[in-house]
Amino acid sequence: MFVDQVKIYVKGGDGGRGQVAFRREKYVPNGGPAGGDGGNGGDIIFRVDEGLRTLMDFRYQRHFKAEPGEPGRSKAQHGASADDKIVRVPPGTVIRDAETGELIADLVAHGQEAVIVRGGRGGKGNMRFATPVNPAPAISENGEPGVERWIELELKLLADIGLVGYPSVGKSTMLSVVSAARPKIGAYHFTTIAPNLGVVQVEDGRSFVMADLPGLIEGAHEGVGLGHQFLRHVERTKVIIHVIDMAGSEGRDPYEDYLQINKELVLYNQDLEKRPQIIAANKMDLPDAEEQLEFFKEQIGKDVAIFPISSVTRKGLRELLFAAANLLDKVEEEIANQPEEVPTGPVGRKLYKAEAPEVPFTIRKENEVFVVEGTQIEKLILMTNFNYHDGLMRFSKIMKDMGVEAELRQRGAEEGSTIRIGEMEFEFTENLDYVD
Template sequence: MFVDTVKVYVKGGDGGNGMVAFRREKYVPYGGPAGGDGGRGGDVVFEVDEGLRTLMDFRYQKHFKAERGENGRPKSQHGANAEDKVVRVPPGTVVRDADTSELIADLTEQGQRAVIVRGGRGGRGNIRFATPVNPAPEIAENGEPGQERWVELELKLLADVGLIGYPSVGKSTLLSVVSAARPKIGAYHFTTIVPNLGVVQVEDGRSFVMADLPGLIEGAHQGVGLGHQFLRHVERTKVLVHVLDMAGSEGRDPYEDWKQINKELKLYRQDLEHRPQIVAANKMDLPDADEFLEMFKEQAGPDVQVYPISAATRQGLRELMFAVADLLDQAEKEAPIEPVVQQEFTATRKVYKSEEEKPDFTIRRENEVYVVEGERIEKLIQMTNFNYHDSVMRFAHTIKQMGVEDALRARGAKEGDTIRIGEMEFELSDAIDL
């Protein structure tokens, strides 16, 4: 089964928790804090593997989670960082955010890597919080949660040359006789429902990869027929070979077919209109083919390269392959492939400058409960270890500095009212500033 689109969930590993510990050594009565930091969580990394040809494996495993970092240990020992989770993908894989459609990475070369989500940093142990005022703090952070997201993977085949044209014009037959590929061939429309690849060896030693792509029909740019499945693979090709049934064996007009297919390419993506193209006038062994060929050349004009062939009898294939190789060489010189830059995913919020700085949290009311929401404050909740009094007081002081208490009171919150932040609930109290 050929699979070229899939949606998967990825999550970076959480950071390890920091530790509260103290030196317990003989003759060291005031040893001070000795709790180590937690290790960093692993990243989820996609890596290109040329041995893969489809996204089939992702149909059976759709969740990829990296390991969490090791917790901090006593005697000032830090926890170990977790290993990255490496996920193998075929060359030509495009990774996008499933919610925003933002491009994350375009993976085309063997061994190319992209970090899709990052692991969380390790929580700090109490050795990080010692001060002259509080030389023995009982404060330690929990590990930072790893980034997580749903991503869409789309495979666009890496072929040098693409065979385009209406169904049943002979694209699969042509690929089978010029390469070692063995696509399914049949006398009915959409025999080819998935792309097929073959390596073509030209007599002068040159070679290129040719793709037999599913047939186009009118409305393909809107997804009609196999439109979108076909057109995404055309984007990667450097040269197009437009195969026409020049005998009009199904009562079709070769010139109208040529115009319609080019129109679909242009409507799908504007730059495809200018992609180098050769016309392979197929089925020249059938009656009326010569007459249709002359009419086509007159209508299309002298700028269109037309090569009369017969895939069934192999007539004209040598000349066609030499012409394709020459056009491919020219296309590669004129339009070298630009290096792909990964757009790294970060969980940081956008910052906008204004005359009056807006708080980075919101407050809403659910019945009698005041709900405080915001990325920074929710992360603070997750990373605070509420088992220690010093940590609780640090949390209360931090949110007061953020202006949360003043904002709650401005919304009408009173002593004893329930405040919810993330999954935790508190009572508003003057005793601990929250």
């Protein structure tokens, strides 16, 4: 089965928690804090493997989680960081954030990598919190949670040459004849429901990858028929071979077919209008094909390369493949000679646009509960170890320094009021002694 679009969940590893420990050595009275930091959680990295051709494996595993870091240890020993999790994907994989549609990575070359989500950093041990005022703190941090998100993977095949055309014009037969590929062939529309790839060897030793792409119909750019499932793969091809049933064996007009297919390509992606194209006038072994071809040439003009072929009798295929290889060489040479984009404007200057600062927290009321929300404060909740009194005192001080306490009081919070942050609830009190 060919799979070219999936949605999966990825999560970086959580950081390991910091340790609360003290030196316990003979002849060392009043040993100081010696709790080590936790290790960092693993990242999730996508790596291109040219041996893969589809996203099939992701149909059976849709959740990927990296390992967490190890907790800190005593004697000032840090916990080990977790290894990164490597996820293999085929060349041509486009990765987007499922919620925002933001492009995360476009992976095309073998071995190319991209960090999709980061692991959390390890929490600090109590040796990090020692101060002259509090030389022996019983306080540590939990590890930072790893980043998590839903992402969409979309595969756009990396083929040198793509075969396009209406259903049943002979694209699959042509690919089976000129390469070792064995696509499914049948005398009905949409026999090919997934792209097929084949390596074509030209007589002079050159070779290229050819893709037999599912047939187009009117409205494909809007998703009609196989629509976008087909068109996304055309975007990667360097040369297009437009296969046309020149015999009009299904009662369609070859010239109208030619115009309609090109219209669908341009409506889907304007750049496809400039893609080099060769016309393969197929089924020339059938009656009336020669007459139709002469009329077609009059309609289309002399500027378009037309190669009469018959995939069944193999007539004209040699000339077509040589022309396709020559055109591909020309395109690749032009790509290689393209100058690198040079930034315009004053050298060494970069313009930054000011963005509105993020609101550190918001407070709303649900019945009698005051709900405090904000990325920074919710992260603080997760990383605070409330098993130690010093940890609670530090959390309270940060809340006060951020202005949360004053804002709660202004909103009507009193002694004993319930405060909710994330999934935790507290009683509002002003009788805590803060620890510096």
